[in-house]
Amino acid sequence: MFLHKTIASFFGIGYIGKGSGTIAALVVTILIYFGIQANLYNNYIGLMLSILLFFIGVLSATQTEKIWGKDSKRIVIDEVFGMIISLLFIPLSFVIILLGFILFRLFDIYKPLGIKKAEIFPGGWGVMADDLVAGIYTNILLQIICFLKFNL
Numbered sequence: 776m777f778l779h780k781t782i783a784s785f786f787g788i789g790y791i792g793k794g795s796g797t798i799a800a801l802v803v804t805i806l807i808y809f810g811i812q813a814n815l816y817n818n819y820i821g822l823m824l825s826i827l828l829f830f831i832g833v834l835s836a837t838q839t840e841k842i843w844g845k846d847s848k849r850i851v852i853d854e855v856f857g858m859i860i861s862l863l864f865i866p867l868s869f870v871i872i873l874l875g876f877i878l879f880r881l882f883d884i885y886k887p888l889g890i891k892k893a894e895i896f897p898g899g900w901g902v903m904a905d906d907l908v909a910g911i912y913t914n915i916l917l918q919i920i921c922f923l924k925f926n927l
Contacts, residue, residue, distance in 0.1 A: 789849035799851035836899030860910025
């Protein structure tokens with residue numbers, strides 16, 4: 776169970792309490808930014824990471840919900856996953872990454888446009904699904920912004 780708690784809480788960030796989802800998403804945002812700067816991160820690595828994180832997240836969230844309760848605030852692996860989805864296949868700059876972070880958190884917190892309905896799935900599937908949808912919505916908006924060439 777220690778491994779599931781570590782994964783679900785993203786190495787303990789989930790234990791912070793209020794704002795832990797935002798902090799987890801911010802940490803991933805920073806890691807992506809510096810990963811790009813060091814040529815250690817690209818869209819294909821992001822895609823592979825997101826696929827891996829989705830299934831590991833489902834498993835760990837399912838297991839930790841048994842002791843922490845349904846969609847516990849300690850579970851933040853879903854924010855990590857959703858943040859990566861938000862930035863996939865986008866020409867990334869500092870401003871776009873920052874905008875992606877802000878948009879993703881707004882979608883994830885307020886859950887408009889049917890995002891809340893994605894939580895209907897049982898266990899870790901529901902935990903991960905709403906962040907998948909929030910990440911996709913963020914990605915679509917960022918794709919539009921980049922297409923319109925706002926030079927961000």
